[in-house]
Amino acid sequence: KRLILLFFPFLFCLAAAHAIxxxxxxxxxxxxxxxxxxxxxxxxxxxxxxxxxxxxxxxxxxxxxxxxxxxxxxxxxxxxxxxxxxxxxxxxxxxxxxxxxxxxxxxxxxxxxxxxxxxxxxxxxxxxxxxxxxxxxxxxxxxxxxxxxxxxxxxxxxxxxxxxxxxxxTSEQFYSREMGSAHWYGILYGGLVVLLVYNLVLFFNLRSTRYLFYS
Structure with a gap:
């Protein structure tokens, strides 16, 4: 029990040092x-x-x-x-x-x-x-x-x-990270544009308003 009681202050000091x-x-x-x-x-x-x-x-x-x-x-x-x-x-x-x-x-x-x-x-x-x-x-x-x-x-x-x-x-690392994010946005918006054009083509060919609503 004495060892345990002595060990608690040590843990407290360790945690306090870690918090800095x-x-x-x-x-x-x-x-x-x-x-x-x-x-x-x-x-x-x-x-x-x-x-x-x-x-x-x-x-x-x-x-x-x-x-x-x-x-x-x-x-x-x-x-x-x-x-x-x-x-x-x-x-x-x-x-x-x-x-x-x-x-x-x-x-x-x-x-x-x-x-x-x-x-x-x-x-x-x-x-x-x-x-x-x-x-x-x-x-x-x-x-x-x-x-x-x-x-x-x-x-x-x-x-x-x-x-x-x-x-x-550094500014170079910042722009490299921002460019990587821009590539993912490019993929996202590129996919949305493909879906938009695809449904517009279907609308003009099939004359079904559902594809216009999809667009």
Whole structure:
């Protein structure tokens, strides 16, 4: 029994250490969403400012994410994400951070160095496409990470399903991933066009309105 009692604190410490999100390394490649490298906080009242979100993290209110793609359901409260980027290269490293869901109403990206705001982007589906930092259907921005540790805060708000696949990559990797998605959309819409044309041909040849309705 004494061994069991002594073992529980060890498990607790191990779990606590595991819950700490490790910084992303600019020298590494992340082909999959980086949700397990972030912590998060859902707002429960008035909108939080960046300073309030930072204070909430200092107070231990952020929770470690256990999913590669965090999900919070439909009509969820706005969510703050926090992650860190480590640059050991000794020089600036340009990377792209992207939230790859098109229906997010409002998205704010904050770059923080030594507790000071360095850069802020405000975007989202509620804003004109021309106001996006990058002209892409996803919400993304580029940043040149200085040597050392950089902290990122992202606030997402939507009336739709709160699904947050966050990617950290180079611009080339981003476009390669987007092109792969475009190929699947091409197959989908190509199949729909084939069905449309096929039923129109049947309608003009057989004069049966059912095929027109199919089209």
């Amino acid at each position: 999100a490790e910084p992303l390394d600019v020298s590494a490649q992340y082909p999959d969403p980086v949700g397990k490298s972030l912590t998060y906080l859902q707002e429960s009242g008035d909108r939080l400012s960046l300073d309030q979100a930072m204070a909430a993290h200092a107070g231990g209110r952020f929770r470690a994410s256990s999913r590669a793609v965090p999900r919070f359901g439909i009509t969820a409260q706005p969510v703050w994400l926090r992650l860190q980027v480590q640059n050991r290269t000794g020089k600036l490293a340009a990377r792209r951070l992207s939230l790859e869901r098109t229906w997010l109403d409002v998205v704010d990206f904050y770059v923080v160095r030594e507790d000071r705001l360095v850069q802020h982007w405000h975007t989202g589906d509620n804003l004109p496409f021309s106001q996006r930092p990058l002209k892409t259907r996803y919400f993304a921005f580029n940043h040149a990470y200085a040597p050392g540790l950089t902290t990122l805060y992202i606030r997402a708000e939507t009336a739709e399903a709160m699904v947050l696949p966050l990617y950290f990559s």
